[in-house]
Amino acid sequence: MQTYKPPVDDMLFQLDAFGYGRVAELEAFDAYDRDTIEALIRQAAAFGAEMSATNKAGDTEGVKWEPETGAITTATGFKETYLKMKEAGFIGLCSAEEYGGGGAPSTLGTFVTEIWTAANKSLSMCPGLTAGLVEALTAYGTDEQKQTFLPKLISGEWAGTMCLTEPQCGTDLGLCRTKAVPFGDHFKLTGTKIWITFGEHDLTDNIVHLVLGRLPDAPEGIKGISTFLVPKVTLEGKRNPVKCTGVEHKMGIHGSPTCVIDMEDAEGWLVGEPHRGMRTMFVMMNEARLLVGVEGISLADVAYQQALSFAKDRRQSRSLDPAKQDKDQPADNILVHPDVRRMLLNVKSTVEGMRGVATYISLNIDLAHKSPDEKVREKADDIVALLTPIVKGFNTEKGFQNISDAMQVCGGSGYTTDWNIEQYMRDSRIAMIYEGTNHIQALDLVGRKLPRHGGRLVKNFQAEVMALFAACQGKEELAEFLEPTQKIFGALTEVTMDLGGRALAAAEQAGAGATNYLNLFGYATLAFSWLMQCKYALENDSAMTKTKLKTARYYFAQVLPEAYGLIPKIKAGKDTMMDFDVSEL
């Protein structure tokens, strides 16, 4: 089996194609010029290879939960690998320097996440959650909270979690019932949280939970939610009554403990203003949503690598083109078969397209956070807000399909545990569900992001798309990529107007069309990504140029047409769904 080879060359290409220069020139990223970023990507890549050695143990051993104490032991090698990650300074790489972080750009962080997820998704979730908590605390914590918690979280000495869901409330967080009662300078929290990733484990001495709860005077629903910091071990070193009372048995991500967490009068501290907890949660969540989108890239890429290595070794049947038949052998290598290439290229062309989009969003995160120019910050922030649900929804769905294509290349072997592809398929499926199901992303896109600030987010993204079109216009060698990109954006605009108009008349129309609309937007965004990559590749001739153009051609010919199958579905609207009585389903 092919061991995972992080796609360093493509990452560097994306960095340049999408203009890392704009980030490197910011004062905040003085220490991160292009060469430094490259060196760090290579360092992360080397570590990724090491990290992937523990992947299989996570899948086969899972986690060991001790019901009596609630303790969880992670799989063989997880703790050692985590400690190495910590020592290498990777965990706080992008966190604030004043609390010991590396202050690196998100662009780098996204690549590092991609590598670690591909290497060992289960293990990578622990530092991923810690990074989210650090963001939320940095944004809304008091100075004291920051000084107390951030250095230990950023160093990786402690880990973080997000405690949102309860048995009666998943998608609908307004139904949250966990109680927080004032007690001196802090609060006592009581409630049960479920689906808590790394809610308990043996990787760190302490675990800090960010918990959604209600104050006694809280209004009902989402406007009565506050956020609290609840550490497993209190600052005085006492065990807080926060216990893991169960672990889920899941289809995949076996190495990642998914916990039921019970709190009974647990000590906690309010983060941010009372009843404004969703703001804090969303800082953590938005970061997480982009990274879940990146999971779609990671696991598809590593599955692709395995499928390609299988294909290179496998001989079956004869080429349909007599000139390509290898007469010295009883059968031809399966890469002569167009369909084997079709499946591989479905993956390659979407993975590289999605990697470009993730890079583009990450660069905009860096601009939004650190540009001195308010207009630049606003525009970049708009692009991030608009594209985050698209990346989360589209990449996770495509990523799952991609892994299925990679499995198909390997035939029966791909279905066995001798290859890891079946694990990647199981591990990847959750990404369409967690951090807000893909339909929640679609509603966020259609219901919040499109109308926000009078449509400013779309206008700001469209302006960048139009600028790219203008820059490509008249360049003959770009015409084959420009024309279909213009066409799909034209169609997208038309569908956006149509859906918007119908949603005004009946909000259910937005719900009925949202998921397909998100995917349509996803295909268009990938076309934008490929056009940008082709333009850069042609203007900067390198060993990659020819292959990039070929891969783009495949995307436009063999993937993008799927988008046109979505349009009539969106236009057909809600009626055929809503006409059913429940008894008819």
Add this chain to the structure above:
Amino acid sequence: MQTYKPPVDDMLFQLDAFGYGRVAELEAFDAYDRDTIEALIRQAAAFGAEMSATNKAGDTEGVKWEPETGAITTATGFKETYLKMKEAGFIGLCSAEEYGGGGAPSTLGTFVTEIWTAANKSLSMCPGLTAGLVEALTAYGTDEQKQTFLPKLISGEWAGTMCLTEPQCGTDLGLCRTKAVPFGDHFKLTGTKIWITFGEHDLTDNIVHLVLGRLPDAPEGIKGISTFLVPKVTLEGKRNPVKCTGVEHKMGIHGSPTCVIDMEDAEGWLVGEPHRGMRTMFVMMNEARLLVGVEGISLADVAYQQALSFAKDRRQSRSLDPAKQDKDQPADNILVHPDVRRMLLNVKSTVEGMRGVATYISLNIDLAHKSPDEKVREKADDIVALLTPIVKGFNTEKGFQNISDAMQVCGGSGYTTDWNIEQYMRDSRIAMIYEGTNHIQALDLVGRKLPRHGGRLVKNFQAEVMALFAACQGKEELAEFLEPTQKIFGALTEVTMDLGGRALAAAEQAGAGATNYLNLFGYATLAFSWLMQCKYALENDSAMTKTKLKTARYYFAQVLPEAYGLIPKIKAGKDTMMDFDVSEL
């Protein structure tokens, strides 16, 4: 969790909609009038409920293999359930009466298979393979072979297998190396077979393998393959040197042993003519391909049932339509959300459409086998041959997507083993691979079935489609279903001509377009199925009529448009795939 409820009402509807009368009137099926069939479906359904009780044990326990002896113990309850199936006479239900079979029509057999697969796919594979072997022996065995083996196989006392694949030959059976050396009146077989489903188990006293091998004078390749019967225990009661030397560890179907079978000078008997073994194998294989297509229906349907029962209990968020909000509750039932219905109806509308197609093929199998009219037999056989690869490829791909939709309805719960949906997803994925990968089905369709007898197969199917169009023409209430069906068949014809023309110029064009073409044909065939169902429902008003029309409307509005996304991909041809050097992948 919802226990499995076999879809008896829909099965009876399909039976009538597709005209079981044409089969019932045949002399061969005297004993199987419409009422008898209904009674037998109900009996199979009652047994299915019992059978599903053992499903989970198969998934969690898997099979126990004893390396020393090669013996395999199946999961708790498998043997008892198998024995009940045998006692009820289900195993030989459709086999020849002269050897103790029930002589029932395939139409009934297909429904029974659907029920059993949904109830416990792993266990159902054992009698499924036996039935295939019985077909092959009935067609090509000598009288002596038939008299010796058929009664025991048909009663279920013995089980059958198909031994095709070897490590170096999966898709490409011409690479088969197993040797068969003449020895008195029989042969000695030596070789290693892999992926042998139920190659060893404890359900029966004897297992009869149908083995592909080569005689000493065999020409190379596919034209040198012969088939042999190799029983685990010889007719003299001696243990034949046929040993299970390994079992695969798979993503799913854990309850079904997938064996490595080693033969060393094992006693075997030639079936059919020397070097003409593929003919025998294809009798077994064609039957199996239809039944694998049915798996796509079974597992999607049982996943749908679970998702619907989850949805009926779950409250999250508010309806987007204020009039539908349940103010007495803190949240609305999730069936108010259009997207939840979208996902459920994706499943329902394709499952019922595919069940119609499977019924239509099964009826044609019965006509092809038993009609006294040669013209009827020929036409029916053409339709079966044409549609079998489509049902295998399209249903298994759609079925897998359907299960993913069903999982998504259940959110995080669907990803846990608390619900069976994740098992159905794992169990179903293999169906796109085995009995010929879906691309092999596509090549069979494009390369063999379309050109066969000068295009007669398509002409015969088209004639039935046109007859349906003619019968629907001018009926106002059918226009909304007729028009899109005519349109997709028009598009299909156009694409068929285009692909055919390009394939003549370069055979690789057929390979490049085949998989998408098969799926396009699949969507069109489902449109035909729905038009037939709508026509019947309108002409025979019943409690189901309204719901059938609504479900068809959903199919035409929200599923069929996907087909149009495939057409530009097929037309784009091979170039973007074949232009890559292997080093560029």
